[in-house]
Amino acid sequence: MSDWPGDPIEQLVGLLARLPGLGRRSARRAALKMLMQPDRVMLPLAAALQAAAAAVQPCRICGNLDTRNPCGICRDPQRDRGLICVVEGVAELWALERAHAHRGLYHVLGGTLSALGGVGPEDLAVQPLLARIAGAGEAERVEEVILALPATVDGATTAHYLSDRLVGSGVRVTRLAQGVPMGGALDVLDEGTLAAALKARRDL
């Protein structure tokens, strides 16, 4: 190992350590593993990074990241264009897609309102959402907006704000159900979730 700055190994470790989930220690392990077999992982990864950086961009309609613009979801004729699911970020959009549970379109807000964090409506894609709903043609009229926002104070604030802004638009506004997660053991669940699950109980 060499200690002078500009050393390719140290530079690689430094960049890997910036990725979420990798600390300096695991970045070093990852670099080492790659250095042992440069052709199998290292050069393909370099090529993949360049290809993705060149090809991927935010969708101008919904904010999803994709190689096409509008993105594959917005272009998909099978999707219900009357149903828009509002999410905080692209990570949440991808998670919902993996669940194969939503057959409509999406709208990426780019965050949630936060008084403490100084995030106001003008910092989020609120105006584009309203414009999208107002501007939809007769055939593509938006019937329902599903607010799939985090179950946090900021998420709830954002949901209330959006629901206020949508009053009078004729659009139905819904939010995700709260309750016990699949496979979740009751004794490790927080009280808030338990209370919400009990309150929203359903007949068998």
Next chain:
Amino acid sequence: MSDWPGDPIEQLVGLLARLPGLGRRSARRAALKMLMQPDRVMLPLAAALQAAAAAVQPCRICGNLDTRNPCGICRDPQRDRGLICVVEGVAELWALERAHAHRGLYHVLGGTLSALGGVGPEDLAVQPLLARIAGAGEAERVEEVILALPATVDGATTAHYLSDRLVGSGVRVTRLAQGVPMGGALDVLDEGTLAAALKARRDL
């Protein structure tokens, strides 16, 4: 997110997921973070990977990975050439270098002997080590070999094997001390370590 194979995003996630310490979930998070700011992390990382793959190679003397061959440590005139520290892999070499505790040279074995894993002496850099000791000139005579091998059954087997092979070479063979790690709470330490630490106790 798109599902067709050959999609740049999926390809990038797949390659990132092969790194140690990154599962598929964290690979996706890392890819997403990079895609949000391609110029700050993605393209520099691609360049660093290519630079390191092109520049880094195993040292022909000790087996360390470096941009120079022989490596920076083997070239360093300040290093004690009479002292060789034998390590399992480059990761261990780097860890010892970070500790700034060894002022001699290294020798990377490339593993440990393992009856179960089918690893014999011919699979490790044993012969190069013996040749290195036998071939050293008068001025660079090897005085001591420190076996810095893991405190496992395979590590101990390897240490015994090497120490046998070095009998009669006139070289002093030592191994790392075993005991309580710095800051280690006694109640969570395994019994083997505790017994070893007690046996190797020293006067204050």
